[in-house]
Amino acid sequence: MNVRHIGADFRVVVRSYLRNPVALFFSLIFPIILIGLFGLIFSAAGSGPVTVQVLNEDHNSPVSQAFLAALNNTSVVKVAVVSDASVTPSNFGSWLGANDDPVGLIVPDGFASDYENGTATNLTVYTNPSDAASSGTVLGAVQGVANGFNLRRACSGTACSPVIGYTSENVGSPVYTYIDYLIPGLIGFSILTSPMFSMVDIASSYRKDGIFRELSLTPLTRAEWLVSRISWYVLLTFVAAGIMIGAGVYLFSAHVHLTLGLLPFLVIGPFFFVSLGMLAGSVAKTPESAALIGNIITFPMMFLSGTFFTVASFPPYLQDFARVLPLYYVIDGMNQVMLFSNSGRALVDLLIVLVAGIVVFALAVRLFKWRDE
Amino acid sequence: MPTAIEVRGLTKRYGALAAVDGIDFSVESGTVFSFLGPNGAGKTTTTEILEGLRRRTDGDVRVLGLDPWNDGAALHRRIGVIPQDFRFFEKITAREAVEYYRALFHTNADPARLLAQVELLDKIDARFDTLSGGQKQKLGLALALTNDPEICFLDEPTTGLDPHARRSIWAVIRDLKRSGRTVFLTTHYLEEAELLADHVAIINHGRIIAAGTPGEIIRAHGRPERITVEAPAELATYLAQRLGVAATADGGHVSVELGDKRDALKVLQAIDASGLPWDSFETAHDTLEDVFVRLVGQMDDGALKQEARS
Ligand SMILES: Nc1ncnc2c1ncn2[C@@H]1O[C@H](COP(=O)(O)OP(=O)(O)O)[C@@H](O)[C@H]1O
Ligand SMILES: [Mg+2]
Numbered sequence: 049m050n051v052r053h054i055g056a057d058f059r060v061v062v063r064s065y066l067r068n069p070v071a072l073f074f075s076l077i078f079p080i081i082l083i084g085l086f087g088l089i090f091s092a093a094g095s096g097p098v099t100v101q102v103l104n105e106d107h108n109s110p111v112s113q114a115f116l117a118a119l120n121n122t123s124v125v126k127v128a129v130v131s132d133a134s135v136t137p138s139n140f141g142s143w144l145g146a147n148d149d150p151v152g153l154i155v156p157d158g159f160a161s162d163y164e165n166g167t168a169t170n171l172t173v174y175t176n177p178s179d180a181a182s183s184g185t186v187l188g189a190v191q192g193v194a195n196g197f198n199l200r201r202a203c204s205g206t207a208c209s210p211v212i213g214y215t216s217e218n219v220g221s222p223v224y225t226y227i228d229y230l231i232p233g234l235i236g237f238s239i240l241t242s243p244m245f246s247m248v249d250i251a252s253s254y255r256k257d258g259i260f261r262e263l264s265l266t267p268l269t270r271a272e273w274l275v276s277r278i279s280w281y282v283l284l285t286f287v288a289a290g291i292m293i294g295a296g297v298y299l300f301s302a303h304v305h306l307t308l309g310l311l312p313f314l315v316i317g318p319f320f321f322v323s324l325g326m327l328a329g330s331v332a333k334t335p336e337s338a339a340l341i342g343n344i345i346t347f348p349m350m351f352l353s354g355t356f357f358t359v360a361s362f363p364p365y366l367q368d369f370a371r372v373l374p375l376y377y378v379i380d381g382m383n384q385v386m387l388f389s390n391s392g393r394a395l396v397d398l399l400i401v402l403v404a405g406i407v408v409f410a411l412a413v414r415l416f417k418w419r420d421e
Numbered sequence: 422m423p424t425a426i427e428v429r430g431l432t433k434r435y436g437a438l439a440a441v442d443g444i445d446f447s448v449e450s451g452t453v454f455s456f457l458g459p460n461g462a463g464k465t466t467t468t469e470i471l472e473g474l475r476r477r478t479d480g481d482v483r484v485l486g487l488d489p490w491n492d493g494a495a496l497h498r499r500i501g502v503i504p505q506d507f508r509f510f511e512k513i514t515a516r517e518a519v520e521y522y523r524a525l526f527h528t529n530a531d532p533a534r535l536l537a538q539v540e541l542l543d544k545i546d547a548r549f550d551t552l553s554g555g556q557k558q559k560l561g562l563a564l565a566l567t568n569d570p571e572i573c574f575l576d577e578p579t580t581g582l583d584p585h586a587r588r589s590i591w592a593v594i595r596d597l598k599r600s601g602r603t604v605f606l607t608t609h610y611l612e613e614a615e616l617l618a619d620h621v622a623i624i625n626h627g628r629i630i631a632a633g634t635p636g637e638i639i640r641a642h643g644r645p646e647r648i649t650v651e652a653p654a655e656l657a658t659y660l661a662q663r664l665g666v667a668a669t670a671d672g673g674h675v676s677v678e679l680g681d682k683r684d685a686l687k688v689l690q691a692i693d694a695s696g697l698p699w700d701s702f703e704t705a706h707d708t709l710e711d712v713f714v715r716l717v718g719q720m721d722d723g724a725l726k727q728e729a730r731s
Contacts (some may be wrong), residue, residue, distance in 0.1 A: 056524035059521070261474055262509065264474065300581075419493075
């Protein structure tokens with residue numbers, strides 16, 4: 049494995065790609081289209097200010113009044129104070145759900161005195177998974193107003209640390225919204241599709257055009273060639289993931305953890321699927337059968353690995369089926385690191401993909417011939 | 422002179438078809454060897470076996486003392502190849518292509534110098550998909566030279582090119598020979614073999630049917646020298662009776678085969694003495710083309726007759 053060879057081939061790949069506007073357009077615009085489309089379909093964006101139901105447990109203290117007034121002044125939310133005496137912090141979530149109110153806010157008891165004394169106090173924001181747009185709006189507004197209050201206090205008091213914090217709770221039971229699941233799902237989708245479709249095609253078209261024959265006459269080895277292609281798709285995956293996370297967070301207020309734990313998946317995922325695409329393209333005798341094999345492998349994974357819908361929402365037999373699909377482990381692992389901060393399970397997912405990747409890579413290097421036997 | 426390529430009993434079968442059918446030849450270092458044959462003769466098959474791109478069914482092949490199939494990696498550092506229909510990455514420029522090969526072969530070849538050598542300097546920054554057929558072949562040549570090869574394999578490098586492009590490829594091939602390289606050239610153009618090659622092997626249906634220098638092939642397989650005059654057919658009869666030579670009449674022309682060059686004078690005297698009207702005489706001898714067309718034609722006639730019988 050010679051790094052200089054890989055570097056030389058990588059430059060050729062990058063140049064070929066950058067000079068092919070159509071291919072570039074599809075690999076970078078496609079993720080945006082996908083996230084935009086699914087984001088819009090599944091999180092009906094409301095127009096006008098979002099009404100937020102407020103349960104004020106601080107008995108209308110001046111500070112809480114001021115806070116709610118400031119919130120109202122943001123013009124993106126409209127504060128409606130709950131007057132029903134039977135509503136308590138413990139049943140507030142289900143009360144919101146029952147009234148079809150997508151968002152709510154609890155101002156805790158002692159909010160004013162805590163604020164004045166500089167003791168940490170915590171607001172609770174309730175949001176609804178099916179209404180990502182309202183959720184994002186309210187969370188953003190609460191955060192903004194809380195920051196303002198914290199700053200004002202920090203400048204007038206002795207302690208300069210923020211006082212008002214907030215936690216986010218869901219209306220109903222699940223903690224994450226559709227768009228939150230959609231981001232790892234769509235990153236997985238692009239890790240699967242862009243290498244699979246193009247590697248299957250490259251495997252047969254390079255053979256037909258004699259490019260493999262050309263390369264076989266140079267000291268470049270098949271493993272080096274494959275590593276160069278993998279490197280390219282890793283780079284492409286980083287860019288696509290960045291675009292999708294950016295679009296998800298800014299357009300649809302997704303909340304995902306950006307941790308370093310995501311990076312291994314953005315490397316091992318393309319490693320697996322570039323190798324698999326090459327393997328599929330190599331075992332096929334004709335370009336037509338290559339495309340067919342590629343589709344047979346790709347299509348079930350495209351829908352059943354947690355790309356557009358979480359696997360947890362599938363009927364049990366489909367969940368079992370999903371567990372034999374390699375992409376399931378890529379997406380599940382990304383869910384674990386981006387949503388649940390569950391690095392233990394993410395590591396298991398990663399190991400599964402890594403081992404499968406090594407096997408497929410070795411098979412691909414072995415079976416893909418660039419000269420006639 | 423050392424031998425660059427040595428082939429004994431080389432056979433390549435595809436099912437029932439023997440694409441190459443037990444051929445022997447050798448190529449001396451520093452010479453241009455041309456494999457001449459019609460389409461489907463087995464030129465590419467042989468060439469790719471020599472390059473280590475295809476596995477042979479049978480026979481013995483040594484290129485620079487190496488077995489091309491098993492010692493491919495070592496061989497490829499020492500040879501340069503321009504395949505038939507050379508194709509490359511569409512969006513890569515000529516300069517970048519040479520730089521790519523330079524990095525793969527760990528040489529310090531200068532793209533500008535190499536491209537100048539193949540007369541492609543003006544296209545150094547043009548992308549492959551914008552090059553003409555001849556320019557693509559020239560880039561193939563430049564890439565084949567990146568590793569300063571001892572042998573260059575060129576498989577029909579001028580097929581489909583216009584006369585000007587062909588001539589400039591020929592100039593490069595002459596250059597290669599001048600720089601002491603061995604050249605293995607396949608072609609179905611006779612003049613190309615005749616102009617460039619030190620040794621020619623004519624191949625048809627996987628068999629070598631004639632081999633040697635162009636002169637040797639013509640002497641061995643060509644018809645005798647002949648005189649042709651514009652004259653009525655009676656002259657043929659007259660000359661046959663008078664001199665006992667083979668004379669044929671065809672469309673106002675009479676042709677006489679000469680056993681010896683000096684017979685020419687006797688024939689001309691006899692023509693003059695015949696009293697028949699005659700005009701514009703010329704002497705002709707077989708070119709490699711005549712020999713090629715006849716040898717390949719005879720073989721195909723034979724094959725047709727065999728097929729008809731069976
Ligand atoms: N991969 C192959 N499979 C089957 N037949 C082949 C293959 N390659 C070449 N042939 C056959 O072998 C014969 C010689 O082909 P080739 O060497 O390409 O001829 P040339 O280069 O002289 O035109 C042809 O009849 C061709 O059809
Ligand atoms: Mg050929």
